[in-house]
Amino acid sequence: MSESLKAQLTLVAGKLLLQAEDLVTAQLEVTAAIGSYRMVPPSEVWPSVHRNVVRVAAALRDEEHLSDDVAEDERETGRRRALQDIPIADVLAAHRRGIALLRDEFLQIARDQGISTDATLLGIQRIWQLGDHCSDEFLAGHREAELDLTRREEQQRMALLAHLLEGTMTTEQIVAAGVRFGLAADHQYWVLRARSASTDPFALTGMLERAAGPQNTVLVSTYGGDAAAVLSRPVTGELTDDVTVGLAGPTGLSQLNDGFAEATQLLEAATRFGHRGVVDRWRMALRLPVVNDPELGKYLHARYIEPVEAESAIGETLLTSVEAYLSRRRSIPEAAAALSIHVNTLRYRLDRFAALTEADLQNTETTFEIWWALQYRSLCASPN
Numbered sequence: 001m002s003e004s005l006k007a008q009l010t011l012v013a014g015k016l017l018l019q020a021e022d023l024v025t026a027q028l029e030v031t032a033a034i035g036s037y038r039m040v041p042p043s044e045v046w047p048s049v050h051r052n053v054v055r056v057a058a059a060l061r062d063e064e065h066l067s068d069d070v071a072e073d074e075r076e077t078g079r080r081r082a083l084q085d086i087p088i089a090d091v092l093a094a095h096r097r098g099i100a101l102l103r104d105e106f107l108q109i110a111r112d113q114g115i116s117t118d119a120t121l122l123g124i125q126r127i128w129q130l131g132d133h134c135s136d137e138f139l140a141g142h143r144e145a146e147l148d149l150t151r152r153e154e155q156q157r158m159a160l161l162a163h164l165l166e167g168t169m170t171t172e173q174i175v176a177a178g179v180r181f182g183l184a185a186d187h188q189y190w191v192l193r194a195r196s197a198s199t200d201p202f203a204l205t206g207m208l209e210r211a212a213g214p215q216n217t218v219l220v221s222t223y224g225g226d227a228a229a230v231l232s233r234p235v236t237g238e239l240t241d242d243v244t245v246g247l248a249g250p251t252g253l254s255q256l257n258d259g260f261a262e263a264t265q266l267l268e269a270a271t272r273f274g275h276r277g278v279v280d281r282w283r284m285a286l287r288l289p290v291v292n293d294p295e296l297g298k299y300l301h302a303r304y305i306e307p308v309e310a311e312s313a314i315g316e317t318l319l320t321s322v323e324a325y326l327s328r329r330r331s332i333p334e335a336a337a338a339l340s341i342h343v344n345t346l347r348y349r350l351d352r353f354a355a356l357t358e359a360d361l362q363n364t365e366t367t368f369e370i371w372w373a374l375q376y377r378s379l380c381a382s383p384n
Contacts, residue, residue, distance in 0.1 A: 004119075005119045008113075016057050016105065020054070023102060027097075027098040030098065030101060031045055036087060039084075048074075051073060056106070059127060059130040060106070060123055078091060082145035099128070102127065157181065157221050158223075160219065161229075165230075166260075167256075188250035189249060191247075191248050192235065192248070193223070193246045193260065193264050194227045198240075199240065201226055205227045208227055208235065211235050211239055212236075244270050246270060262281065269284050269288050291379065301373050301377060304370050307357050312356060322361075322374070326371050332350075
């Protein structure tokens with residue numbers, strides 16, 4: 001830059017600094033016109049707009065140290081505005097209005113002082129470069145603060161959910177802590193615990209939020225390698241094929257830990273049986289006792305399964321045939337069709353099973369015991 005251009009811009013920079021107080025006041029006025037800034041005291045904004053004047057003057061003088069100072073201060077300004085709940089769009093709008101005001105004042109002084117066209121164009125270029133640089137730093141600082149706030153909220157969400165599900169808070173504490181998350185003492189809630197073989201718990205929480213819907217989501221977070229939630233209504237949206245959800249409720253705030261214990265039990269049982277989707281107490285009503293009473297399962301397994309496995313070369317085939325028969329309302333034609341065999345073949349297999357176990361397949365109580373034994377066998381074969 002020629003000495004002439006430098007001298008001209010230095011002259012204008014000096015004039016701007018002489019008007020610093022008025023220029024700060026003018027910037028405060030245009031900033032206050034932005035809605036979200038109306039709740040921010042002028043004393044909070046004053047340092048930033050005052051820096052605008054100082055740094056515009058420094059930019060016109062082409063001072064080398066400008067960049068580092070701008071980055072540090074304006075990033076902090078962006079963080080402070082985020083903590084004051086001012087949207088980034090408003091932060092940028094306020095800054096641009098302030099820079100535009102200083103640009104207009106620069107042009108006025110340049111005209112009054114007879115500054116050359118080249119000096120004027122160079123000055124405008126430097127002012128806008130400064131403005132763009134500051135905007136980038138505002139944006140970076142604002143995003144950093146938003147991310148930090150999001151992390152803090154997620155940590156608070158996880159902590160509150162854990163306390164709720166583990167029953168370590170009183171109802172009064174729950175109500176006090178849960179206000180920000182939409183919990184109410186007089187409402188009923190659904191509790192769930194979800195697991196997926198292919199989706200990590202953090203991604204699973206997002207899936208549950210989408211499935212629950214924005215009006216239903218109260219608390220959703222990770223828990224013990226799974227995803228857990230307290231919702232105002234049951235999940236109705238779609239989930240991927242490998243997701244299993246244990247769902248309990250409705251229940252009040254003080255019983256959420258009991259509901260979660262039930263949801264956990266349902267999830268564990270459903271996982272062991274290979275069930276997918278949402279399972280509740282009605283869907284698992286018969287299988288839960290199979291899981292919870294292993295001693296009875298062992299007894300019935302010894303009574304109806306082991307004799308077939310031990311003494312028959314086609315034991316697996318017999319057991320598969322009996323299972324098909326029971327699952328199809330004890331209809332021989334339906335079971336034979338499902339197995340793709342002749343009805344007489346199925347009758348032979350059922351008779352052979354009856355002979356080995358001395359079981360009466362026409363007796364309802366006996367068939368229920370056999371069903372229980374087959375379910376226990378399924379559990380024993382499960383990798384879970």
